């Protein structure tokens with residue numbers, strides 16, 4: 001079986017945008033299952049000759065912070081279970097939020113390798129915005145922009161190295 005990379009993070013950080021850039025048109029056909037399973041999309045990617053599966057999580061619309069935190073927790077736990085490497089995505093424009101810290105807590109406790117991806121770094125002035133994310137404790141963040149398609153190669157280099 002292919003190794004699995006899961007993309008986790010709170011809503012709106014750009015997970016689906018990056019997922020689509022990674023898979024291109026290689027979307028997997030999945031059964032429509034009820035509940036949280038339906039909230040995951042599978043695709044395949046390839047980088048430096050290595051094929052892998054990618055999981056995009058967290059597509060369900062939710063209301064209220066408690067519900068948000070609950071769903072993020074369930075998604076992160078499933079991703080930790082299924083993935084060989086996890087891409088933890090955050091938003092350079094928003095900075096670190098409580099929901100990001102919730103995800104970080106779960107990832108610390110897992111034994112899975114984590115690549116910290118800071119999305120929405122749309123221009124070089126924003127490179128300064130990535131430093132606060134060292135505080136999450138996952139080492140060097142990879143800066144990227146789903147809008148411009150920059151940094152995806154660096155992200156995949158880092159993720160594939162940890163498979």
Ligand code: GDP
Pocket residue numbers: 009010011012013014015016017018119120121122144145146147148
């Ligand atoms: P998800 O909820 O984490 O899957 O996030 P989405 O991929 O749906 O993106 C959320 C919003 O952020 C959308 O409006 C995207 O167009 C926008 N977005 C995604 N990537 C970038 C980026 O690199 N820069 C900016 N400025 N916006 C982005």
Ligand code: MG
Pocket residue numbers: 015016017057058059
């Ligand atoms: Mg999404």
